[in-house]
Amino acid sequence: MTEVVRESMEYDVVIVGAGPAGLSAAIRLKQLDADLSVVVLEKGSEVGAHILSGAVLDPCGLDALIPDWRERGAPLNVPVTEDKFYLLGEAGQIRIPNWPMPPLMNNHGNYIVSMANVCRWMAEQAEALGVEIFPGMSASELVFGPAGEVLGVVAGEFGREADGRPGPSYEPGMELRGKYVLLGEGVRGSLSKQVIARYGLSDGKEPQKYGLGMKEIWEIDPEKHRAGTVVHTMGWPLGGNAGGGAFIYHAEGNQLHIGFVVHLNYENPYLYPYMEFQRFKHHPAVAPLLEGGKRVAYGARAISEGGWQSIPKVVFPGGALLGCSAGLVNVPRIKGNHNAMLSGKAAAEAAHAAITAGRASDELTDYETDLRSGPVAKDLKRVRNVKPLWSKYGLTGSLALGGFDMWVANLFGMNPLGTQKHGKSDAAATGLAADHKPIVYPKPDGVLSFDRLTNVAFSFTNHEESQPCHLQLRDPTIPIAVNLPKYAEPAQRYCPAGVYEVVQEDGKDPRFVINFQNCVHCKTCDIKDPSQNINWVTPQGGDGPNYPNT
Template sequence: MTGITRESMEYDVVIVGAGPSGLAAAIRLKQLDPDLSVVVLEKGSEVGAHILSGAVLDPSGLDALLPDWREMDAPIRVPVKHDNFYLLGPAGQIRIPNFPMPPLMNNHGNYIVSMANVCRWMAGVAEGLGVEIFPGMACSQLVYDGDRVAGVVAGEFGLDPETAEPGPSYEPGMELRGKYVFLSEGVRGSLAKEVMAKYDLSAGHCPQKFGLGMKEIWEIDPEKHKEGTVTHTMGWPLGKNAGGGSFIYHLENNQVYVGFVVHLNYKNPHLYPYAEFQRFKHHPMVAELLKGGKRVAYGARAISEGGWQSIPKLVAPGVALLGCSAGLVNVPRIKGNHNAMLSGKAAAEAAHAAIKAGRMGDELSDYEADVRGGAIGADLKKVRNVKPMWSKWGLTASLVFGGLDMWTNNLFGFSLFGTLKHGKSDAAATGKAADYRKIDYPKADGVLSFDRLTNVAYSFTNHDENQPAHLRLKDPSIPIAVNLPLYAEPAQRYCPAGVYEVLGEGAEATFRINFQNCVHCKTCDIKDPSQNIVWTTPMGGGGPNYPNM
């Protein structure tokens, strides 16, 4: 919007997003120079409100950032004691022994954590060092100074819900300007997406690939609880319909994390990822564990899965991409938090060196070199072929050849397969509805499985209804005119929060967006086959309010 006058504040570094990468960057900047002015802007109602991760934490990132974290009362108290991997069938399971797996797949030495609580703790550490952290401050725009990113607009409120123009109670927000801006928004962040397009940062790299991760927290029978146990599964119920798998992590207080990941490059538009998750819990092994327990929380988010081949250029004038905004997840390990922290540390060191040298707003090439040539690059290079093998050859072949490739990389530092490329984008991978059979999903029983809207209530999601919908259609006619006849409008199914509905039939059909349900997973922005849905940032404080995810 032009013609709007905003107050501005100047900082050395402006950080968007209070996740592990943004908070690590803030902490490291203050470690290097306590006089640097650093601000972290978080769109959630509090730090951790929008953080959802498995999570089994590899502590290497935290060891590098805060070597004495074990003496700092961190909420990292459940070491992994048992590590299990199963291949599921409809009525049984086969355990895959640990010994053939490459050492990098071993979870001993790692910890079962709530990353929401870890981030809350990291925020306290950052504030103790003098970092300013503002939750409830959504960053709606980038500020440019010529060709460089010079800051962000945060805290804009009061836009008219119909016109998206300033309404009677409009608050224009503030410009927070910095010598450098770090974007640590998580997967498919709206500002990172803009920067990647403006500076063509993906040129020469494979398209990013994504998965949809869904998670519930359960309180179970104490006799069935085995603190420190980590279980991963593959196979049923997805079979050949899609790649993916599950995780079950036993943390403290008789609680378990039950999660399910569906790779978003699936072809059959009739696939319903959320229903696959609910069906998974009826497997005899899982049902027996959960019997007599209760679900206490639910959430969902997209996961970057492209790995080494899909990491874009990470810097442009004045700006750097951190953590999941850069796509630094190790897919076979199902871990990215350690790399997120390492990326924040590396970006902070590069920015500090630049500021100390009197530079401002240039490209932090040292950060790019550190990510690609350091610990993060080494972690991701070893597993770079697992995801494309799975996509091209299927589950069985990827287990055999992916395992062989990881062993070769681990022992000899090279791959027999070179570097395999990813195919088309996840949106373009979606097939036509007429070419695939519909999938019959059982009705939720309300005991082990739940309908979407009931579960969304357990994400504690809330949006002020008096605002423009943050889920925008480039062309409002496409859902009914194009996506419905060609793809059976898959937004009805791929959204894990029931945001999108087709009402009526034939000439009476309409498309409804229930944006109040949105848990900010970004799946719609990724998977819509027409790439017609654009996820933007709602007013600050809106979205899920995850307690211990």
């Protein structure tokens, strides 16, 4: 095959991902030196296209980055006014009082936001400072130097045929080179995976753990809407089948953000996370809120849950990992956006200092030090045992032991239970089908609950069908030869977008079908496949979901 010849552009810093981490880094770099050349590449069709509304934002990251964000009109319009926690049973619920919870669990002072709209606003701030932002530009390859250092990325490649060969409208893209490359791709980013593996960044760390978060936006009856109310639930319908829980946020404009998280270390391969979410909406504490309303959007994404003990080394020759690419989510708080912003700010400061000193393409050790001793460390170290305790002892045990550990850490700055280990990866946690029973789920009613393909239409996902499939099988025989007999091929169920099917036609052997056009870029398949046979790579720029965030 003929080697592709590409033009190149030089920048001081190249940033992959226009989420809160990447945009914070870009803003901070230009705050420090207006003459630095900074570019941000975003694979979504626009900034925010791959971020579905619905988050509770701790503004500490914005406070540190843009102290006058209120005066600048940041879209943080709904302060949290009420904070409720419930333990659900099938027919009822018990409210967990707020007073026994550590102060870190208090949401007062936080805001219910559309993170897509927050990122759009941040992009405006960045562009006003002179940052170049290119949406619809997937960063598909890393560019390496002679000593193995990262020198840049390849972005903007379009027009390959399904077999990978350049088609008639092929565009080779460009090499965007920088003194440093900052990766803010989000969870399980395709370039981040490569640098973690190439440089052994996770050596000596606990395996990263994940959850699958699914979310719908509803417009509900104004009489039922309570702007500023935050509700979190645990228990039913998951029970002992999996860890996880749900959230309901009353946002502005009579909108309800309703979401469901399933920890991906579940054993039963028959578990169907999407249907657990749909079943949840029929609970007597939830259904009345939704009745008479309408769903306007749906989406899903993986969430990093490993916490402190799973954070890889975050620097490598020529760059750094930011935000969810490094796994900076605070699991009990279900928050990571504030740490993403803080990490972007810290990486920018380290990169600025290095460039000012005449350095390039080395390790930003000051960023590593800041992340492990600064505000992100303080936030994550005190909650580090909640997730492994949940995995070991279930919901009740984690509430008791995890609560105790967090309280002591909050009061005295030390975790009495030390640092618990996670053990297996989520893929390795998957049990054999022979050891578990299939789970029968109620059929969606089309009013409160919906089938997957109907809901995927509300993610407004689109992929150019002639391009190579971005869901790569390392061995195409494994789904039918291994995963089907051993695990009942769980890809049929764990994917929240109906991408994977096992098709059985009369008189023919079963076939594994990948409907990559449906993919909402959640990365669950890359994480949960028990044979680790699926490799998620970025499709061409502009493809994927186009969340409305209205």
